[in-house]
Amino acid sequence: MRQFLIFTQKEFYHILRDRWTTVLLLILPIAMILLFGFGITTEIKNTRFAVYDMSHDMATRGIVNKLETSEYFTLEGYLDHPGQIEGIFKRKKIGMLVVFGERFYENQLHSGDAQVQLITDGTDPNTASTLTNYATNLIREYQQESGTLSPLPIQILPQVKLLYNPTMKSAYNIVPGVIGMVLMLVCAMMTSVSLAREKEMGTMEVILVSPMPPLLIVLSKVVPYFTISMINLFNVLLLAVFVLEVPIVGNLFLLIFVSLLFIFVALALGILISTLVQTQLVALLASVMGLLLPVVMLSGLMFPIENMPVVLQYVAQIIPAKWYIEAMRNVMIKGLGISAIIKEVLVLALMAVVLITISLKKFKIRLE
Amino acid sequence: MKMLRFLLEKEFKQFFRNSFLPRMVIMFPLTALLIYPLVANFEVKNINLSVVDHDKSTFSRELLQKVQSSGYFRVTDVSPDYASALKSVELDESDVILEIPSHFEKNLVREMKADLMISANAVNGNKGGLGTAYLVAIVNEYNSAITTKLLGDPGRFRAPAAEILPLFRYNPGLLYSVFMVPAIMVMVLAMISGFLPALNIVGEKEKGTIEQMNVTPVRKRTFIISKLIPYWLAGYVVLTIGILVALLVWRLFPVGFVGTIYLFATIFLLGFSGFGLVVSNYAVTVQQAMFMMFFFVLTFIFMSGLYTPVENMPGWAQMISNFSPMKYIIEVLRRVYLKGSGFNDLLPQFWALCGFALFFNGWAVLSYRKNS
Numbered sequence: 001m002r003q004f005l006i007f008t009q010k011e012f013y014h015i016l017r018d019r020w021t022t023v024l025l026l027i028l029p030i031a032m033i034l035l036f037g038f039g040i041t042t043e044i045k046n047t048r049f050a051v052y053d054m055s056h057d058m059a060t061r062g063i064v065n066k067l068e069t070s071e072y073f074t075l076e077g078y079l080d081h082p083g084q085i086e087g088i089f090k091r092k093k094i095g096m097l098v099v100f101g102e103r104f105y106e107n108q109l110h111s112g113d114a115q116v117q118l119i120t121d122g123t124d125p126n127t128a129s130t131l132t133n134y135a136t137n138l139i140r141e142y143q144q145e146s147g148t149l150s151p152l153p154i155q156i157l158p159q160v161k162l163l164y165n166p167t168m169k170s171a172y173n174i175v176p177g178v179i180g181m182v183l184m185l186v187c188a189m190m191t192s193v194s195l196a197r198e199k200e201m202g203t204m205e206v207i208l209v210s211p212m213p214p215l216l217i218v219l220s221k222v223v224p225y226f227t228i229s230m231i232n233l234f235n236v237l238l239l240a241v242f243v244l245e246v247p248i249v250g251n252l253f254l255l256i257f258v259s260l261l262f263i264f265v266a267l268a269l270g271i272l273i274s275t276l277v278q279t280q281l282v283a284l285l286a287s288v289m290g291l292l293l294p295v296v297m298l299s300g301l302m303f304p305i306e307n308m309p310v311v312l313q314y315v316a317q318i319i320p321a322k323w324y325i326e327a328m329r330n331v332m333i334k335g336l337g338i339s340a341i342i343k344e345v346l347v348l349a350l351m352a353v354v355l356i357t358i359s360l361k362k363f364k365i366r367l368e
Numbered sequence: 369m370k371m372l373r374f375l376l377e378k379e380f381k382q383f384f385r386n387s388f389l390p391r392m393v394i395m396f397p398l399t400a401l402l403i404y405p406l407v408a409n410f411e412v413k414n415i416n417l418s419v420v421d422h423d424k425s426t427f428s429r430e431l432l433q434k435v436q437s438s439g440y441f442r443v444t445d446v447s448p449d450y451a452s453a454l455k456s457v458e459l460d461e462s463d464v465i466l467e468i469p470s471h472f473e474k475n476l477v478r479e480m481k482a483d484l485m486i487s488a489n490a491v492n493g494n495k496g497g498l499g500t501a502y503l504v505a506i507v508n509e510y511n512s513a514i515t516t517k518l519l520g521d522p523g524r525f526r527a528p529a530a531e532i533l534p535l536f537r538y539n540p541g542l543l544y545s546v547f548m549v550p551a552i553m554v555m556v557l558a559m560i561s562g563f564l565p566a567l568n569i570v571g572e573k574e575k576g577t578i579e580q581m582n583v584t585p586v587r588k589r590t591f592i593i594s595k596l597i598p599y600w601l602a603g604y605v606v607l608t609i610g611i612l613v614a615l616l617v618w619r620l621f622p623v624g625f626v627g628t629i630y631l632f633a634t635i636f637l638l639g640f641s642g643f644g645l646v647v648s649n650y651a652v653t654v655q656q657a658m659f660m661m662f663f664f665v666l667t668f669i670f671m672s673g674l675y676t677p678v679e680n681m682p683g684w685a686q687m688i689s690n691f692s693p694m695k696y697i698i699e700v701l702r703r704v705y706l707k708g709s710g711f712n713d714l715l716p717q718f719w720a721l722c723g724f725a726l727f728f729n730g731w732a733v734l735s736y737r738k739n740s
Contacts, residue, residue, distance in 0.1 A: 020652065024659045032666065039671050039685045042410075042494055047679060059530075089537055090707050095679065104530070114530040122539030123702050125547055126410040127677050130494070132534040133501065139532060154480045154515045158507050160500050161487040163457065168493030189662065193655050281571055282388055284658040289392065289559060292666070293400055297407045302675055304492065307409040326460075333491050336458055 176328035177301030191270030249335030375594035425473035566644035623708030642728030
């Protein structure tokens with residue numbers, strides 16, 4: 001035990017001696033949570049739109065006004081002739097163009113074939129379809145209000161309740177994801193160099209001749225980084241609640257428990273990488289190049305897992321961040337208890353055991 | 369000039385000695401571009417619906433029939449009460465709850481009015497919002513159907529009088545691969561041309577071999593250029609692989625001129641590898657260099673509109689995104705690929721990228737110290 005403490009102390013010295021790296025380790029997660037928490041958003045706000053109006057009557061003006069006064073759209077201006085359409089999209093001045101057909105108001109009243117086109121830039125399919133949806137709803141609303149549509153005498157009145165996130169803030173979905181991504185990548189990067197550095201520097205030999213069993217050598221590497229990660233977790237949660245305004249609805253201790261378990265898994269993954277490679281360079285490339293894309297793409301941070309092809313859904317299961325993000329959303333946003341995340345906790349625990357076991361198997365107590 | 373040749377020979381030998389690097393330059397873009405375009409799909413379909421039918425009448429069954437045949441919903445759970453339906457939402461087994469109160473049919477017939485409860489899981493606001501919107505639309509449709517059924521004369525209660533035609537320019541089928549492939553190309557390009565040069569110089573620093581370079585009469589400029597050239601070439605390999613995969617697998621052919629892409633990519637590579645060198649000049653250890661690069665690359669990725677549009681961000685974040693070279697190269701790629709924009713349409717991007725290239729490479733040369 002004393003030996004272990006001394007080894008741990010040595011590791012702490014190693015890390016704290018390199019003051020700049022320590023500062024980076026503590027500041028980068030904060031910067032990332034702030035940047036991405038605010039920056040990654042699918043909420044549509046004040047998208048500029050232009051109008052090409054062949055009618056200029058009260059209905060078209062009413063619709064334009066309705067769009068303009070909503071929080072989603074801001075009017076950029078009117079086009080004079082259809083030749084301008086191509087140019088305005090090429091230079092990407094606007095997100096949507098509304099084109100009213102001729103004699104819109106009259107046709108709406110009489111023949112019923114009034115037409116309005118909503119032209120969006122399909123380059124970004126998600127934004128394009130969301131804008132079209134919003135605009136369609138606003139136009140229908142206008143028609144209802146202006147009395148163009150006579151109310152039906154029989155009415156089914158749907159009472160809509162949006163659970164957990166009544167204002168539909170995109171941050172509620174993104175922030176737990178960003179926390180998962182940042183912790184996962186930072187933790188794995190930290191430990192992936194730990195053993196590789198000793199190998200590269202030749203100091204591994206000194207460690208190996210000591211009477212410490214491999215498990216304790218590995219754990220002594222984990223402890224200091226675990227401490228740093230705890231500070232990071234603390235900072236990140238504070239920022240999430242007080243700056244990004246994403247509340248912790250569920251039990252704080254449960255949240256911290258899952259987070260610490262996840263941090264341990266990520267650190268163990270870094271250790272595994274470290275035992276497999278010989279140099280720091282390869283260790284870092286593996287942990288960044290190897291983990292960054294899968295974590296960003298497959299963890300459910302931005303892209304819903306249930307929409308992926310089945311094969312990729314299976315791949316997503318082996319990414320620890322996927323389970324953590326799920327658990328985070330359940331506890332932090334939905335406010336559920338332990339019983340709702342028992343599966344996630346068990347999977348993460350299993351991952352921790354497997355990763356540490358493989359690391360120990362691969363840990364060579366002899367130099368080649 | 370001769371010196372540069374020898375230096376390059378050394379760099380290439382170093383590059384190929386470790387088989388990890390060349391393999392990565394080929395395999396990394398290949399796998400990334402084959403797999404990840406499949407991932408992005410925000411399309412909301414197959415919404416899992418939990419049904420609580422207290423009424424169990426002809427009307428309620430008809431309505432449920434309509435919901436199921438709409439194609440958007442999949443009834444995954446039929447619960448006796450709201451509490452157990454909520455349970456299934458908590459377990460993520462269903463996304464939306466449709467609760468039909470008792471006396472639904474009676475109320476409709478007698479009072480011509482009936483309530484209906486829709487509760488959606490809105491953690492993912494996009495999905496929750498669209499799910500409810502679809503469901504409300506179906507209910508409204510059923511509402512008109514019921515009206516004609518009970519009162520007859522469909523003419524008096526006409527459906528919306530204006531036809532709304534959505535038109536998705538450049539990508540009428542709303543294919544996500546069209547959106548994703550350029551984004552992933554840029555990501556891979558930035559990672560290869562940013563990380564590798566950054567690690568290279570710091571690697572030499574940490575091993576101490578840079579001392580040997582410093583005692584030679586090699587000029588700073590020559591040294592930096594010899595470090596950069598291999599990674600430009602690597603960047604071209606990555607880009608070419610990307611364009612080929614886009615063409616052969618994703619059937620994406622640039623509407624504009626391919627040469628434009630290469631021209632802009634060259635300037636981007638120049639700038640980004642210069643950025644990598646700046647980081648390496650300040651970092652003392654490989655780990656520091658990697659952390660800084662990791663931070664900046666990730667920031668560029670998320671703040672440049674690769675996945676979520678810059679226009680949605682708060683004002684200060686949009687300001688930051690102006691300082692990201694990735695923002696400009698992704699605009700170039702998307703426009704050349706989809707809109708067929710030519711060089712003249714892309715002048716602002718051209719100057720921005722040139723600015724980055726000059727700035728970072730100038731900084732890299734100035735900040736490189738031969739003596740510490």
